[in-house]
Amino acid sequence: MIDYQLLNALSAVISEGGFEKASKKLFITQSAVSRRIHQLEAKLGEPVLIRTQPPSPTALGKRLLNHLQQVLQLEVALNVGALNEHTDLNTPLSVRLAANADSLATWLPEALAVLDTELTCKLRFEVICEDQSVAHKRMKDGEVMVCISSSPEPVNGGLVSPLGAIRYKAIASPEFIKQHKINDLSQLAHLPCLVYSDLDKLQHQFLNDINGSTPLFTHIYPSSEGFKQAMIAGLGYGLLPTLQLGDSLTKGELVDLFPEYYIDTPLYWHYWQTESPQLKTLRKFALQVASKRLEPINP
Numbered sequence: 001m002i003d004y005q006l007l008n009a010l011s012a013v014i015s016e017g018g019f020e021k022a023s024k025k026l027f028i029t030q031s032a033v034s035r036r037i038h039q040l041e042a043k044l045g046e047p048v049l050i051r052t053q054p055p056s057p058t059a060l061g062k063r064l065l066n067h068l069q070q071v072l073q074l075e076v077a078l079n080v081g082a083l084n085e086h087t088d089l090n091t092p093l094s095v096r097l098a099a100n101a102d103s104l105a106t107w108l109p110e111a112l113a114v115l116d117t118e119l120t121c122k123l124r125f126e127v128i129c130e131d132q133s134v135a136h137k138r139m140k141d142g143e144v145m146v147c148i149s150s151s152p153e154p155v156n157g158g159l160v161s162p163l164g165a166i167r168y169k170a171i172a173s174p175e176f177i178k179q180h181k182i183n184d185l186s187q188l189a190h191l192p193c194l195v196y197s198d199l200d201k202l203q204h205q206f207l208n209d210i211n212g213s214t215p216l217f218t219h220i221y222p223s224s225e226g227f228k229q230a231m232i233a234g235l236g237y238g239l240l241p242t243l244q245l246g247d248s249l250t251k252g253e254l255v256d257l258f259p260e261y262y263i264d265t266p267l268y269w270h271y272w273q274t275e276s277p278q279l280k281t282l283r284k285f286a287l288q289v290a291s292k293r294l295e296p297i298n299p
Contacts, residue, residue: 003043007068009036010048010061014143015096017054040064057141065142070157070274072145094124095279098139098147100132101196102166103267105224106243107293108148111286118281131199132267139270145279147270158272161287164294165264169245170206170257172237177255179234185258189213194221194230194238202239202263210258228254239263243293266297 012022013033023030041048048061057065099108104127112125130138136149139158154160172182180191193203193215207213219236221227228244230236232253240254242262248254267290269283 002064002067003039004068004071006036006040006043007064009033010040010057011065011068011143013037013049013055014057014061014065014141019055062141066140066155066157067142069142069145070272074274074276094126095146095282096126096128096144098128098130098135098144098149100135100148100267101129101222101224102241102244103132103148104129106166106241107289108286110293111289112282114282114285118285123278123282131197132265133199136270145272146283148267149270150265150267152266152268154270157274158270159275161269161271161283162297163267163269163287163290165266165297167242167295168202168239168263168265169242170237170261171231171240171245171254172257173232173234174252174255176231176234176237182257186211186213188215188237188257190216192236193218194227194236195219196224196227197222202265205263206239206261210261264295264298267294 009022009026012025013019016022016025019030019033023033026033037049044060046060047058048064050056050058114123128135128138128144130147132148132150135147136151136153136155138144139147139149140155148163152160152162176182180187182188182191189207189211195203195215195218197220203218204214207215219230221230221235224244227238228240228248231238231240232248237257245254249256269286269290271279271283275283
C-alpha cells in the first residue's frame, strides 16, 4: 500500500520546484523530504524524480502524481484533510488549477467566485498561469485538479467540458499607425509586434492568414493587462481579447487593424473522473459564466 506522506513529498517537490521549498510547504526538514523521496523510490524500485533544476517527475512519478490528484478529489468530496498532516476540517480546501493569462484577466475571476453557500465549504485556489496550449500537460503530469486548455482531448482518467472561445482582434493605437505610416497590412511583418511569450503564436497566425508572412520584430510582454496598455502606449501591435477592449475603440485609444478578421481560441475545462461534489458545483458555475462571456466554439 502506498504511503501518501511519500506522495505528498513528491507532489511538493514538483509543485514548489525543489526540496528546500517543499520542506517549508510540508513543515518538515529538507533532509526529511529527501528521505521520503528515497523511501518512495526504494519501495517502487525505480526513480520518481529527475534531479534537474527544478526537479521533474519520471514517467512513474507522473503516474503517481496523477493518482494523488484523483485521491485528493475523494478527500475534497469527504471534506477531510486526511492526506495532509497540517490541515483541519476548518481549513479551506486547496484546489490547484492551471489557466491561461487571458482567462485570468477576463472571465475566470467571476467563475471562481462561486458562493460558499453553494459549495458547502470554502475553497482556496492555487492558480498556475500557463499558456492554453500547454496547460494540458499540467493535468497529464498530475500537478493540478483542474486545467483550462485549448485541447479538447481528456487526459487519462479525466473528463472535459467545453467552455467557449476567447475572440482575439488585431489591434494597434492611432499613434502607432501614424508613427509607422501604416497604409497596408503587408507592412506589419516588419513593425514591432507584441507577444505574451515564446509560446504565443496568435500574431504569427494573424500575419500568416492575411499575407503569409511572420513577425520579424517582437516584444515579449508577459502581462495580460499590460498588453493592452503597451498597445495604447504605441509599443507595438498585437492580438487582444475582445473581452479586454472595453470602450477603447470608441474612445479612439485603439484601432481594429482588420475589422473583418478575428481568431477564436477554444477553451475546455479539464477535470478528473473522481470529481468531488464541490468541484462539480464549481465547474457548473464556471460553465455558466463562460457561456455569457465567451464565444461559442465552432464545430
